[in-house]
Amino acid sequence: MEKSWLGLEDKAVIVTGGAAGIGRRIASVLSKCGADVVISDLQVEEGQMLDGMYCIPCDVSKKDSVRQMTEKVVKRYGRIDALVNNAGVLRPQLLVDLYGGGEEHEIDEKSFDFMVNVNMKGVMFCSQAVAKQQLKQGGGVIVNISSESGMEGSVGQSIYAGTKSAVNSMTRSWAKELGGKNIRVVGIAPGIMEKTDMRTEEYNEALAYTRGLKPEQLSEDYSSSIPLGRAGKLEEIGYLTAFLISDKADYITGTVLNITGGKSRG
Numbered sequence: 001m002e003k004s005w006l007g008l009e010d011k012a013v014i015v016t017g018g019a020a021g022i023g024r025r026i027a028s029v030l031s032k033c034g035a036d037v038v039i040s041d042l043q044v045e046e047g048q049m050l051d052g053m054y055c056i057p058c059d060v061s062k063k064d065s066v067r068q069m070t071e072k073v074v075k076r077y078g079r080i081d082a083l084v085n086n087a088g089v090l091r092p093q094l095l096v097d098l099y100g101g102g103e104e105h106e107i108d109e110k111s112f113d114f115m116v117n118v119n120m121k122g123v124m125f126c127s128q129a130v131a132k133q134q135l136k137q138g139g140g141v142i143v144n145i146s147s148e149s150g151m152e153g154s155v156g157q158s159i160y161a162g163t164k165s166a167v168n169s170m171t172r173s174w175a176k177e178l179g180g181k182n183i184r185v186v187g188i189a190p191g192i193m194e195k196t197d198m199r200t201e202e203y204n205e206a207l208a209y210t211r212g213l214k215p216e217q218l219s220e221d222y223s224s225s226i227p228l229g230r231a232g233k234l235e236e237i238g239y240l241t242a243f244l245i246s247d248k249a250d251y252i253t254g255t256v257l258n259i260t261g262g263k264s265r266g
C-alpha cells in the first residue's frame with residue numbers, strides 16, 4: 001500500500017486519556033491517518049474497540065498499571081512508535097479564599113496530590129515505560145499535552161498550571177537526555193478549546209467562583225480575548241499531534257508548541 005504524506009500507516013501509538021475529550025479526538029485523527037492507535041484510559045475495558053481503536057485500561061498515576069499496559073501494547077504490536085501523554089485533570093481552587101465562601105475553595109492536599117499524581121507522575125511513568133521500549137527499538141516520539149496555563153499561569157488553576165509547567169520542563173529535559181537515541185520529546189499547549197468532559201457543571205461553578213463570577217457569567221464570547229475569535233476545535237490538536245509524531249517532524253524536539261488561536265494570557 002502506498003503511504004500517505006504523513007506516513008503514519010502501521011505506526012503503533014498510545015493515547016492516554018484517549019476515551020474522551022481531546023484524547024479521543026487525537027486518537028481518531030491518528031487512526032484516520034492509518035496509525036494503530038491504542039486507547040489507554042481509566043474508563044475502558046480490556047479489548048474494547050472504540051471507533052475501531054483497541055482499548056487497554058490503565059491508571060497513568062500507578063506505575064504497575066502503566067507497566068502492564070505498555071507490555072500489552074508491545075505484545076500486540078511489537079513496538080511503540082509514539083506515546084501521547086494526554087490524560088490530565090483539573091480542580092479549580094484558589095490559594096486563599098477571596099470571596100467569603102470558605103476553605104472548600106482553597107487548594108487542599110487531596111486535590112494537590114490528585115493533580116500532581118495524574119498530570120506529572122502519570123506523564124513520568126508513561127514516558128519512562130515507553131522510552132525503555134523505544135531505546136530497544138531504536139527510536140520513537142513522546143508528545144506531552146500541556147496547557148497554555150502552564151506558560152502563563154491562570155486564576156483558579158495554579159496547581160494545574162504548575163503541573164503543566166513541570167510537563168514543559170520535563171519535555172525539554174527528556175529531549176536533551178534522549179535526543180542522541182533518536183527519541184524526540186515534544187509538548188503541545190492548548191488554549192481555550194471546545195467544551196470537553198473536563199468542564200462539568202461542578203467544574204464551571206468552582207472556576208467561576210475563583211474569578212468572582214456566577215457560572216453563567218463565564219463568557220463563551222472569545223471575539224476580543226482570542227485573536228482568531230473562537231475556541232479551538234478538538235481535532236486541531238489531533239492534526240498537530242499527527243504532524244509531530246510523523247517523520248516529517250524529525251527535527252522538532254525539546255519544545256512546547258502553543259495552539260491557542262493567538263491568545264497568550266491564561
Ligand SMILES: NC(=O)c1ccc[n+]([C@@H]2O[C@H](COP(=O)([O-])OP(=O)(O)OC[C@H]3O[C@@H](n4cnc5c(N)ncnc54)[C@H](O)[C@@H]3O)[C@@H](O)[C@H]2O)c1
Pocket residue numbers: 016017018019020021022023040041042043058059060061085086087088089118122145146147148189190191192193194196197198199
Ligand atoms: N479542555 C481544554 O480546554 C484543555 C486546554 C488545555 C489543555 N488541556 C489538556 O488536555 C488534556 C485532555 O483534556 P480534556 O479536556 O480532553 O479532558 P477530559 O476530562 O475530557 O478527558 C480526560 C480523559 O483522561 C482520562 N483520565 C483521567 N485520569 C486518568 C488516569 N489517572 N489514567 C488514565 N486516564 C485518565 C479520563 O477518563 C478521560 O477519558 C489534559 O491533559 C488537559 O490538561 C485541555
